[in-house]
Amino acid sequence: MQHEVHRGGYVALVGRPNVGKSTLLNRILGQKIAITSPKPQTTRNRILGILHRPDAQVMFLDTPGIHHAAGNKLNRYMVSQAHGAMNDVDCIMLLVEADRPVTAAEESVIRSISQSGRPALLVINKIDRVAPPALLDLIRRYSELHDFLEIVPVSALKGDGIEQLLDALLPHLPEGPPLYPEEMVTDQPERFIVAEMIREQVLKKLQKEIPYGTAVQIELFEDQPERDLVEIHAVIHVEREPHKRILVGKGGSMIRSIGQAARFDIERLLDTRVFLKLFVRVDRDWTRSDRLLREFGYE
Template sequence: MLSKTPFRSGFVSIIGRPNVGKSTLLNRILGEKIVITSDKPQTTRNRIQGIHNLPGAQIVFIDTPGIHHARSRLNKFMVEEALSSIREVDLVMLLVEANRAPGDQEREIAGLLPSVNVPVFLVVNKIDLIDPDILAERLTAYAELFPFREVVPVSAETGENVERLVEVVRDTLPEGPVYFPDDILTDLPERFIVAEIVREKVFRLTRDEIPYSTAVEVDSFREREDGGLVSISATITVERDSQKGIIIGRKGAMLKQIGSEARLEIERLLDTKVFLELFVRVRRDWSENPNILKELGYR
């Protein structure tokens, strides 16, 4: 009698310095956008789980904040989110950039890996931005940082070699159960994703320190009884009056643009019409206040 192919499952942490493409890679693997992205570092603040189902396997990828030298309480929370993830998973993927030679940040992160008791992959992203000959040199240089189980070059932006990465991850995971239903992409509540979408628009549309001084809370999320509309109210929190003025903009133009772009994306997410109302408030130095951080979900 033929033995049944074992079902494989597990949790996979994606770590790396800020802005290397962790969120873009997770969205590419899932085939849907569940994690916000921008060209600014430190966009991701929380650990975010994306669930990828395959024939005979379920992989739970964990997108983490970038590992960096943290100064504020908020940033220290973000780094701890990333570091704690490598202690609770079945496989770790260190993501680096092909168009950047190994530097102090990569060496410091690699220095954390000897304490990891699970397989560690090196995933070299952005191979579409570099000459193949230079890529070969970079792969060699990065591979010397740690005895990685696998070295996989990919482009999260174009999707090149991402399918192979997923296959190698699947084949490395242990036998295990189905952790989540096969019809969901994340265990995050819709309210969290909606708040993140609004925050992403702030990141993309504002400049300088404004994105980093911003948090978003969904105050209400109501569906009409006839199912024709979802009404959402959210508050954007900043640290200074001057930042509030920038978020609102001249005659409310910036806040209107943030709301318009966010609403369109939320409608695609929820597959229904949305009424989105945004407010802006000042809570001075909230990113250094442990009580406010806890209230905003950065525990």
């Protein structure tokens, strides 16, 4: 009797900031575990998302966008997370944008992939933004830069091309049994995802540089089954006193708006009512402090 081959492996999602890596991961998994926003550098940590199929189990690592890491230590940490992931996986997925020509930034990421020695697929995202002739020209240009296993056009936002992408990926993963139980979708604890959902709303509702100087810590996460409720207290850390005033807003309007939007997502995640209380604290120049970066989970 012939048994069906089961494959599994780790796959790193890499690319410049804001190319749609987290949107693609959420789409593949069919649920939200990674936050998204229109702002670059939304993702700060490597986030594991696990896809379960009868014939495969794929562990995707969503990574921070690769960018020039000049400036504070937080930026250098994020880039190191992305580069490190490329050396720890069975395969790499490079995401690029269909409506963006190949630039030095993309060529730099491709050089890093070549140096890793790992096989790579090219995923051209946001194909709904371009006409077919432009897409074909882009595919031809990338084919000249690297010997990709496959080149797959997708729209992560709309879900186009996702099954074709998985069909292209799976044959290149090693044979092996599942490594994680079927009910496990990520290795991140609920507290981490909740903190990220709060930070996501900060990114969406605030402008300019303020969102990049914020970090979120969960200080209380208490399940109260007798009330069918989870009580959560979270601190949003900022680098400057003026940033705190903007984040709180006139009469507390901004922090209430952030809390209401975050609570909606958290209740969907936890499938229960949530009482969410937010605090804002100034930690001057925390993005340059080794101690505070470790304390806030960036180590």
